[in-house]
Amino acid sequence: MPVLDESLVPILDEVVARNPGEREFHQAAREVLESLGPVVRKHPEYADAEVIRRLCEPERQIIFRVPWQDDAGRVQLNRGFRVEFNSALGPYKGGLRFHPSVYLGIVKFLGFEQIFKNALTGLPIGGAKGGADFDPKGRSDAEVMRFCQSFMTELYRHIGEYTDVPAGDIGVGGREIGYLFGQYKRITNRYESGVLTGKGLTWGGSQVRPEATGYGTVFFADEILRTAGDSFDGKRVVISGSGNVALHAIEKIHQLGGRVIACSDSDGAVVDEAGLDLELLKEIKNGHRGRVSDYAAARDGARHLAGGTVWSVPCDIALPCATQNELDEDDAKALIRNGCRIVAEGANMPTTPAAIRLLVDAGVRFAPGKAANAGGVATSALEMQQNASRDSWSFDYTEQRLGEIMRSIHDRCLETADEYGTPGDYVAGANIAGFTQVADAVLALGVI
Ligand SMILES: NC(=O)C1=CN([C@@H]2O[C@H](COP(=O)(O)OP(=O)(O)OC[C@H]3O[C@@H](n4cnc5c(N)ncnc54)[C@H](O)[C@@H]3O)[C@@H](O)[C@H]2O)C=CC1
Numbered sequence: 001m002p003v004l005d006e007s008l009v010p011i012l013d014e015v016v017a018r019n020p021g022e023r024e025f026h027q028a029a030r031e032v033l034e035s036l037g038p039v040v041r042k043h044p045e046y047a048d049a050e051v052i053r054r055l056c057e058p059e060r061q062i063i064f065r066v067p068w069q070d071d072a073g074r075v076q077l078n079r080g081f082r083v084e085f086n087s088a089l090g091p092y093k094g095g096l097r098f099h100p101s102v103y104l105g106i107v108k109f110l111g112f113e114q115i116f117k118n119a120l121t122g123l124p125i126g127g128a129k130g131g132a133d134f135d136p137k138g139r140s141d142a143e144v145m146r147f148c149q150s151f152m153t154e155l156y157r158h159i160g161e162y163t164d165v166p167a168g169d170i171g172v173g174g175r176e177i178g179y180l181f182g183q184y185k186r187i188t189n190r191y192e193s194g195v196l197t198g199k200g201l202t203w204g205g206s207q208v209r210p211e212a213t214g215y216g217t218v219f220f221a222d223e224i225l226r227t228a229g230d231s232f233d234g235k236r237v238v239i240s241g242s243g244n245v246a247l248h249a250i251e252k253i254h255q256l257g258g259r260v261i262a263c264s265d266s267d268g269a270v271v272d273e274a275g276l277d278l279e280l281l282k283e284i285k286n287g288h289r290g291r292v293s294d295y296a297a298a299r300d301g302a303r304h305l306a307g308g309t310v311w312s313v314p315c316d317i318a319l320p321c322a323t324q325n326e327l328d329e330d331d332a333k334a335l336i337r338n339g340c341r342i343v344a345e346g347a348n349m350p351t352t353p354a355a356i357r358l359l360v361d362a363g364v365r366f367a368p369g370k371a372a373n374a375g376g377v378a379t380s381a382l383e384m385q386q387n388a389s390r391d392s393w394s395f396d397y398t399e400q401r402l403g404e405i406m407r408s409i410h411d412r413c414l415e416t417a418d419e420y421g422t423p424g425d426y427v428a429g430a431n432i433a434g435f436t437q438v439a440d441a442v443l444a445l446g447v448i
């Protein structure tokens with residue numbers, strides 16, 4: 001069980017005191033700090049230069065008003081955020097989330113995670129996150145466009161190819177990135193392709209970026225299997241969510257011979273023992289922005305668990321790909337009882353700390369999001385590379401690069417876990433490898 005080193009207790013206390021009520025951020029900070037005991041004992045120079053305290057304080061936090069008009073002509077008001085957390089390794093990089101639950105604590109936890117995730121990719125990107133408490137559900141395209149334009153009318157002055165490069169997250173996909181990019185171009189009169197990633201293929205986007213987070217999570221899980229001499233072939237898999245990450249994870253698992261038998265949305269889960277029909281699911285989710293209950297209604301043999309989750313469905317592998325803290329202790333117990341052997345996080349911090357402890361103690365191989373879902377941001381960095389060189393790569397080449405990056409993150413996690421005396425512990429390996437990479441850069445750049 002991870003224990004917080006005594007020397008780090010005052011730092012966590014300070015995080016809690018300086019960020020009152022932001023419980024997701026406290027949770028994310030605790031989870032990283034709990035891994036750093038062996039690091040501070042081996043490297044006193046980090047504590048001497050207050051590197052950990054500095055990493056826990058965002059470099060800049062921007063909060064702004066987003067007024068917009070709905071289709072009935074009524075004025076609506078939302079709150080926008082961008083937390084530029086750390087830029088020691090490169091320009092701030094991380095997604096935008098549009099969801100009613102968004103507040104500063106969510107954006108900060110996501111930005112904090114992003115620092116270490118981005119470091120793990122080995123690519124030159126710092127960490128940030130942003131978003132708004134806007135709910136795109138039920139809004140027309142025109143309303144989403146007006147919201148995005150208003151959001152960018154403030155955000156544009158804080159971002160840029162060499163400064164801060166946002167992308168998508170929950171509620172922000174290709175449509176929203178298009179509207180945001182259009183408004184940025186209009187305001188600045190610059191076709192600055194590298195200012196956003198997740199763009200469409202005809203206007204500066206990269207092949208594989210839409211697929212990258214889901215594919216990358218599956219590549220990571222595949223490496224875990226390979227390390228044990230196993231493969232996806234014939235495995236029963238459950239995946240939470242049915243958005244960008246989940247749908248592409250399903251696609252890759254089916255390509256690798258596994259069978260995804262359940263997925264979900266915020267209203268419930270769908271179980272299809274024959275294996276999910278991805279084309280039908282995509283048509284419902286992407287074509288009509290429908291619900292998984294529509295899938296159950298349209299497909300023979302599928303059943304809808306209204307208000308339920310996928311964790312009660314017996315499986316070999318579980319991939320949480322929806323949202324934070326969606327897999328709790330009871331869910332972990334159900335997974336363990338039903339023989340699940342691997343949990344790899346496609347979402348950010350979807351597994352509660354108590355659930356992680358139960359899974360690890362039961363011998364389930366657990367891959368934390370900052371390692372397992374790093375394929376999305378890594379491919380964003382590849383998009384930035386292509387934009388910088390006015391180039392565009394083929395699907396196969398880009399997917400091959402993604403595969404190499406995920407294998408390298410996997411191996412680095414295991415090597416680092418070995419080096420710091422916690423063999424096989426992906427959580428410690430990811431936290432320590434990400435932390436030391438960024439901490440060395442922070443030290444090198446002086447007190448800034
Ligand atoms: N899009 C990306 O490239 C990356 C996304 N992530 C993370 O992956 C997760 C999913 O993001 P996307 O797929 O991009 O978002 P999305 O907006 O495309 O999909 C989110 C999905 O989660 C479902 N959902 C939301 N709350 C739920 C709940 N309580 N129970 C079950 N399902 C629920 C929604 O119905 C939707 O299907 C988030 O945690 C995000 O931070 C992580 C790395 C990169």
Ligand SMILES: O=C(O)CCC(=O)C(=O)O
Nearest residue numbers: 094095167169376377380
């Ligand atoms: O592609 C990006 O810049 C952001 C991806 C993201 O938001 C994440 O990794 O959670």
